Amino acid sequence: xxxxxxxxxxxxxxxxxxxxxxxxxxxxxxxxxxxxxxxxxxxxxxxxxxxxxxxxxxxxxxxxxxxxxxxxxxxxxxxxxxxxxxxxxxxxxxxxxxxxxxxxxxxxxxxxxxxxxxxxxxxxxxxxxxxxxxxxxxxxxxxxxxxxxxxxxxxxxxxxxxxxxxxxxxxxxxxx
Amino acid sequence: xxxxxxxxxxxxxxxxxxxxxxxxxxxxxxxxxxxxxxxxxxxxxxxxxxxxxxxxxxxxxxxxxxxxxxxxxxxxxxxxxxxxxxxxxxxxxxxxxxxxxxxxxxxxxxxxxxxxxxxxxxxxxxxxxxxxxxxxxxxxxxxxxxxxxxxxxxxxxxxxxxxxxxxxxxxxxxxx
DNA sequence: CTGAACTTTCAGTATATATTGAAAGTACAA
DNA sequence: TTGTACTTTCAATATATACTGAAAGTTCAG
Numbered sequence: 125x126x127x128x129x130x131x132x133x134x135x136x137x138x139x140x141x142x143x144x145x146x147x148x149x150x151x152x153x154x155x156x157x158x159x160x161x162x163x164x165x166x167x168x169x170x171x172x173x174x175x176x177x178x179x180x181x182x183x184x185x186x187x188x189x190x191x192x193x194x195x196x197x198x199x200x201x202x203x204x205x206x207x208x209x210x211x212x213x214x215x216x217x218x219x220x221x222x223x224x225x226x227x228x229x230x231x232x233x234x235x236x237x238x239x240x241x242x243x244x245x246x247x248x249x250x251x252x253x254x255x256x257x258x259x260x261x262x263x264x265x266x267x268x269x270x271x272x273x274x275x276x277x278x279x280x281x282x283x284x285x286x287x288x289x290x291x292x293x294x295x296x297x298x299x300x
Numbered sequence: 301x302x303x304x305x306x307x308x309x310x311x312x313x314x315x316x317x318x319x320x321x322x323x324x325x326x327x328x329x330x331x332x333x334x335x336x337x338x339x340x341x342x343x344x345x346x347x348x349x350x351x352x353x354x355x356x357x358x359x360x361x362x363x364x365x366x367x368x369x370x371x372x373x374x375x376x377x378x379x380x381x382x383x384x385x386x387x388x389x390x391x392x393x394x395x396x397x398x399x400x401x402x403x404x405x406x407x408x409x410x411x412x413x414x415x416x417x418x419x420x421x422x423x424x425x426x427x428x429x430x431x432x433x434x435x436x437x438x439x440x441x442x443x444x445x446x447x448x449x450x451x452x453x454x455x456x457x458x459x460x461x462x463x464x465x466x467x468x469x470x471x472x473x474x475x476x
Numbered sequence: 477c478t479g480a481a482c483t484t485t486c487a488g489t490a491t492a493t494a495t496t497g498a499a500a501g502t503a504c505a506a
Numbered sequence: 507t508t509g510t511a512c513t514t515t516c517a518a519t520a521t522a523t524a525c526t527g528a529a530a531g532t533t534c535a536g
Binding site: 332333334360361362363364367387 | 523525526527528533534
């Protein structure tokens with residue numbers, strides 16, 4: 125086997141390992157396994173990829189690929205690329221790690237943290253004026269939880285909106 | 301209806317809303333819905349609770365309660381309480397929000413981030429010496445991803461190991 | 477020991493989630 | 507306007523995940 129062939133084989137093996145494992149890991153974080161695999165595929169693809177190629181590579185149906193591509197576009201993690209003279213749509217992933225992180229942080233904030241926060245605040249609010257130890261304790265728990273989630277989410281938001289070059293050095297300096 | 305009855309009713313309603321919604325929210329983060337509901341129940345209970353009461357409150361089976369209680373103990377989010385003269389086990393949740401946060405951060409780190417990091421490093425490692433644009437790009441992607449996850453996870457780890465009173469003011473000062 | 481009080485296990489089942497694939501929809505060149 | 511090259515949809519189906527409940531296991535007082 126030539127050196128080039130070995131390189132190709134090893135590269136493909138590493139890439140497949142990444143794609144497969146990224147699916148497993150993402151599932152633990154409440155992200156659709158296939159969506160994560162498609163993302164991993166695009167993330168490690170040297171060029172934009174079309175639906176058929178993804179179907180082939182991951183051995184999944186057209187409908188499945190389509191659904192998850194739209195979802196990834198919705199998250200802002202990939203974009204559609206059109207080639208001149210071709211009707212087909214190709215897709216490419218944002219490859220800057222910092223941008224990926226900010227996108228995910230902001231989307232999860234909007235989709236999941238904000239609604240959670242609303243529930244906590246509502247539960248604190250509606251028990252604010254109740255009398256009695258139990259009611260007061262419940263109110264205190266909800267308030268503390270709400271404040272904490274609010275502060276943590278605000279902090280994350282500011283990190284995700286700032287420039288990497290400005291915020292990251294600060295963080296690492298602080299966490300000396 | 302007396303004021304006391306109104307208070308009781310309103311408190312119960314708020315508590316049920318919290319328990320139910322906490323389950324929904326947690327599911328979005330890859331946490332078992334029932335586990336989250338049991339946690340919410342204990343978090344808002346004025347006293348330690350035994351299996352039967354949880355079965356009753358959430359209308360779920362003994363086996364289900366048992367499994368999820370063990371899982372919560374495994375996470376370090378609740379502890380077993382024994383009452384003198386009683387054979388039954390009672391459970392109570394850690395109620396300090398900062399401690400809860402640190403526990404969850406450390407456990408997810410150990411269970412999910414560290415393995416993910418290992419995969420990224422392995423993929424970077426095995427493609428380190430390959431020649432060619434595609435291989436080099438893949439290696440660069442894996443390295444960047446690995447470095448980023450490693451740094452972020454290290455930062456989170458240091459936050460979760462520090463004292464709240466020391467680290468939180470610093471963070472908010474920095475994110476001014 | 478014995479049995480009552482309690483916990484754990486796990487095969488079977490239910491529920492939720494993801495996937496398929498064919499049909500319908502869309503866009504456009506000729 | 508028709509045919510072709512594509513994308514989207516969605517009912518049916520498969521798969522993964524969670525839950526049940528009865529039986530087996532454990533613990534311990536008497």
